């Protein structure tokens with residue numbers, strides 16, 4: 001839900017992209033393609049885009065792996081979200097697949113170089129605590145022409161994360177993770193993730209991040225989340241894998 005300090009934001013009425021009301025998909029997880037070539041393919045430096053708020057990692061997935069993933073994800077039963085949101089939720093019009101898959105979250109965390117990069121000294125202070133893994137709530141988005149995710153804030157959620165040793169840890173999400181699988185290089189026009197640092201939509205103030213194939217974007221969420229949106233795609237398809245960083249609680 002909207003936070004007090006934001007209740008005066010002029011446009012739009014702040015809403016939140018809560019996941020707590022979304023029923024968790026207990027279905028059998030898909031057989032995700034292997035991470036080939038083995039990852040990481042570049043040194044993961046997690047570059048700041050907005051100090052302490054947004055970091056990006058280019059070429060987290062190589063282009064060939066993004067292609068494999070898009071071909072695979074296309075076959076999943078994606079559901080188009082209805083245009084009419086629940087009270088207090090952002091308008092999101094896209095095709096989506098959601099699965100509770102702790103194993104895939106764990107693979108993304110441990111088999112890609114992400115864990116070492118996130119825990120490395122120059123960024124470790126950003127995450128709000130001791131990062132123990134990724135949210136098992138994996139979301140796949142496909143935006144086609146005319147689809148978008150209206151301005152909102154992402155909530156922090158309590159989750160359970162399974163560690164290497166099989167121990168279930170109580171955790172809390174603190175940063176959103178978006179992995180772009182397509183970009184203008186693949187014919188996707190529009191679809192920028194746009195941040196509004198002053199809680200209002202303003203072309204002058206906005207920070208628009210164009211999707212790049214294989215780029216990871218992390219942004220702080222919960223109480224300090226910046227108002228943001230997934231701008232309308234006008235041609236082609238934008239594909240995204242979404243999860244979150246989780247800290248011990």
Ligand SMILES: O=C(O)CCC(=O)C(=O)O
Nearest residue numbers: 017154192193229230242
């Ligand atoms: O698709 C995007 O660019 C933004 C997605 C987003 O804001 C979300 O998943 O909460």
Ligand SMILES: [Fe+2]
Nearest residue numbers: 017153154228
């Ligand atoms: Fe969001």
